[in-house]
Amino acid sequence: MDDVITLNYEVSPDDFTRAGxxxxxxxxxxxxxxxxxxxVRKVAIAMYEGEINMVIHAxxxxxxxxxxxxxxxxxxxxxxxGIPDVDLAMQAGYxxxxxxxxxxxxxxxMGLPNMKKYSDDMVIDxxxxxxxxxxxxxxx
Amino acid sequence: MDKFYHSVRLDPELCKGCINCIKRxxxxxIRVRGGKAQINxxxxxxxxxxxxxxxxxxxxxVYDKLDVLKDYEYTxxxxxxxxxxxxxxxxxxxxxxxxxxxxxxDDVFEVSAAAELVSEATRRYIETHQEQLPIISxxxxxxxxxxxxxxxxxxxxxxxxxxxxxxxxxxxxxxxMEKTGLPRxxxxxxxxxxxxxKVTYVRSPLGTEKSEVDHVLAxxxxxxxxxxxxxxxxxxxxxxxxxxxxxxxxxxxxxxAGGLLTESYLAADGxxxxxxxxxxxxxxKFTNLQFVELNACNGGCVGGVLTVENPYVAEVKLNRxxxxxxxxxxxxxxxxxxxxxxxxxxxxxxxxRLGSNMMESFSMxxxxxxxxxxxxxxxxxxxxxxxxxxxxxxxxxxxASENDCVYYLRENLHRLSEEVSILADDLAAGGNGGQETxxxxxxxxxxxxxxxxxxxxxxxxxxx
Numbered sequence: 001m002d003d004v005i006t007l008n009y010e011v012s013p014d015d016f017t018r019a020g021x022x023x024x025x026x027x028x029x030x031x032x033x034x035x036x037x038x039x040v041r042k043v044a045i046a047m048y049e050g051e052i053n054m055v056i057h058a059x060x061x062x063x064x065x066x067x068x069x070x071x072x073x074x075x076x077x078x079x080x081x082g083i084p085d086v087d088l089a090m091q092a093g094y095x096x097x098x099x100x101x102x103x104x105x106x107x108x109x110m111g112l113p114n115m116k117k118y119s120d121d122m123v124i125d126x127x128x129x130x131x132x133x134x135x136x137x138x139x140x
Numbered sequence: 141m142d143k144f145y146h147s148v149r150l151d152p153e154l155c156k157g158c159i160n161c162i163k164r165x166x167x168x169x170i171r172v173r174g175g176k177a178q179i180n181x182x183x184x185x186x187x188x189x190x191x192x193x194x195x196x197x198x199x200x201x202v203y204d205k206l207d208v209l210k211d212y213e214y215t216x217x218x219x220x221x222x223x224x225x226x227x228x229x230x231x232x233x234x235x236x237x238x239x240x241x242x243x244x245x246d247d248v249f250e251v252s253a254a255a256e257l258v259s260e261a262t263r264r265y266i267e268t269h270q271e272q273l274p275i276i277s278x279x280x281x282x283x284x285x286x287x288x289x290x291x292x293x294x295x296x297x298x299x300x301x302x303x304x305x306x307x308x309x310x311x312x313x314x315x316x317m318e319k320t321g322l323p324r325x326x327x328x329x330x331x332x333x334x335x336x337x338k339v340t341y342v343r344s345p346l347g348t349e350k351s352e353v354d355h356v357l358a359x360x361x362x363x364x365x366x367x368x369x370x371x372x373x374x375x376x377x378x379x380x381x382x383x384x385x386x387x388x389x390x391x392x393x394x395x396x397a398g399g400l401l402t403e404s405y406l407a408a409d410g411x412x413x414x415x416x417x418x419x420x421x422x423x424x425k426f427t428n429l430q431f432v433e434l435n436a437c438n439g440g441c442v443g444g445v446l447t448v449e450n451p452y453v454a455e456v457k458l459n460r461x462x463x464x465x466x467x468x469x470x471x472x473x474x475x476x477x478x479x480x481x482x483x484x485x486x487x488x489x490x491x492x493r494l495g496s497n498m499m500e501s502f503s504m505x506x507x508x509x510x511x512x513x514x515x516x517x518x519x520x521x522x523x524x525x526x527x528x529x530x531x532x533x534x535x536x537x538x539x540a541s542e543n544d545c546v547y548y549l550r551e552n553l554h555r556l557s558e559e560v561s562i563l564a565d566d567l568a569a570g571g572n573g574g575q576e577t578x579x580x581x582x583x584x585x586x587x588x589x590x591x592x593x594x595x596x597x598x599x600x601x602x603x604x
Contacts (some may be wrong), residue, residue, distance in 0.1 A: 020423070029505060031290070031492060032493060033493070033496070033502045033505050034474040034490060034498050035498065042423065048425070067502070067505075069502050
C-alpha cells in the first residue's frame with residue numbers, strides 16, 4: 001500500500017468560477033477519510049485562500065496535495081510575479097489586489113495571513129519575476 | 141428510535157431500474173442493483189427529490205390517512221402556512237381554519253402562530269450569541285439531516301430552537317388538555333404537511349427526544365376535501381387566525397429570515413443550492429452574515445412534494461394573502477423558553493467515511509483514486525451508481541465489482557478476442573504449439589462467453 005495519496009490540480013488563470021474546485025475536492029476526500037473536522041476545515045480554508053491568490057496574482061499555477069495518515073501537505077506553485085516583500089505581504093490588511101478584483105469582494109489583504117493562521121506550518125519560497133511556491137502543512 | 145428512520149420509500153413493483161433517481165439524489169444515496177433502485181438509509185436525508193423525478197412513481201412518502209382522527213376523543217389540526225398558498229383568491233385564513241373544523245377536527249392551531257414565537261426567540265438568540273454567527277436555520281428537517289452527515293463544522297452554528305411544527309404541537313396539546321380535561325393520549329395533534337421530511341421529523345426528531353405531533357397528513361390529501369368544506373363556510377366564520385405576516389411568510393423561502401428584521405441574512409432554496417451554500421459557509425467564504433435560512437425545496441415549503449400548487453404560483457398567492465395582515469399576532473409573552481429550546485444536541489454522523497478507522501479509510505481512499513483512473517469517467521449510470529467515483533467507492537466498500545462497469549467489461553472482451561485471434565493465427569501458420577495452443581484457445585473462448593453472459597445478465601436485470 002502506498003503511504004501517500006498524491007493529488008494534482010491545475011489552477012486556471014482569471015477564472016473565479018473555478019477557484020475553489022481543488023480545495024473542495026480535497027475537503028470531500030478528507031471527510032471520506034474520516035480526518036477530524038477541525039483539520040478538514042483548516043485545510044479547506046488555507047487551500048482556498050491559496051487558490052484565490054494564484055488566480056488573482058499569478059495567472060494560475062499548480063497545486064500538489066499529499067495526504068498521508070499523519071499530515072496533509074499542500075504545495076502551491078506558480079510562475080507569477082513573486083512577492084517582493086514577504087513580511088509586508090504577511091501583514092493583515094495589506095493588499096496589492098487591483099480595484100476590479102476588490103470590487104468582486106476579494107483583496108481584503110487576508111490571503112497570506114489566513115493561510116498562515118490555518119496551516120500548522122507554512123514556507124514561502126519566492127523570487128521576483130520567477131514565481132512563488134508556498135508549502136503548507138496541516139497535522140492530522 | 142431509529143436515527144436513520146425514513147419517510148421516503150421505494151415501491152419495487154413500480155421501479156423499472158432506470159437511472160433518473162440515482163442521478164438526481166443530492167447525497168448519492170440511491171443505487172440500482174438487480175434492476176431495482178435501493179435507498180441507502182444512512183445517506184438519505186428525505187428531501188423528496190427522487191419522488192419528484194421518478195417517471196414511474198416508484199418513490200413515495202409515508203404519511204397518515206384522515207381516518208386517524210377516529211383514534212382520538214379530541215383532535216387539533218396544525219396547518220402548515222404553505223397550506224394557505226394552495227387556494228385561489230383566498231383573502232381570509234379563517235375560511236381555511238373553519239373548514240378544517242367542519243372536516244372533523246375539534247380545534248386548529250396554526251403552525252404560523254408558533255413560527256412567530258420562533259422568530260421572536262431567534263431574534264433574541266442572535267443578539268446573545270454573536271460568537272456563533274452566522275446562525276443556520278433548523279426549520280427544514282432535511283437541511284438538519286444534511287448538516288448532521290456532511291457538515292460537522294457547521295453543527296455549532298445551527299439554531300438550537302424547536303421548529304414551528306414542534307412549538308405548535310406542544311402549545312396545542314397543552315391548550316387542548318386545559319380546555320377538555322382529557323389525558324394527553326386521548327388528544328390527537330395532527331400536522332398537515334407539505335413534505336415527507338416533516339414525517340421523518342415527527343417519527344425521529346433531531347433536537348428533541350420525542351415530537352408532540354401524533355400524526356402527519358399530506359396537504360395533497362386534505363386539499364380536495366377542504367376545498368368543498370371551504371365553500372360551505374359562511375360570512376360569519378369565527379375568528380380563529382392567530383398569525384400575521386411574519387408567521388405566514390415562513391411558508392416560502394426568505395420568510396423565516398424576513399421575520400428577523402435584519403438585512404444581513406441569506407436565504408437559499410433548492411437542495412443543490414443549499415449544499416453549495418453550506419460548502420461555502422464551511423470554507424468561511426461569507427462574512428458579516430447574521431442568519432442563513434435554508435430550505436431543501438425550491439421556493440421553500442410551498443415547493444414541498446406533498447403540495448398541489450406550482451411553488452411559484454403558491455408564493456404569489458401567499459404574498460397576496462399576507463399583504464393586509466398585521467405584522468404578527470402571536471408573541472412570546474409568558475410562553476416559557478423551555479417550549480422553544482432544543483433538549484438534545486445534534487451529533488455528527490460520519491456516514492460518508494469509507495472505513496471504520498482512519499488508516500483503513502486512507503487505504504480505501506487510495507484504492508478509490510486508483511479505480512477512478514481505470515474507470516471511463518463518463519458517469520453513465522449503467523452500473524447503477526450515479527458516477528464512476530461512486531462506483532469506485534462502492535467497489536472499495538465491497539458493494540459492487542469492476543465488472544458492473546459495461547465499459548470495463550467491453551474492454552476486457554476486446555482484449556480477450558484479440559488474444560484469441562493471435563493464437564488462431566499462430567495455429568493456422570502451423571506453429572509448434574499444436575495441442576497446447578488449442579487448449580489455450582479453448583480456455584479463452586470460454587472466458588469470452590462467460591463475460592458475455594455477464595453482460596446478458598445486466599440486460600436481464602434491466603428488463604425485469
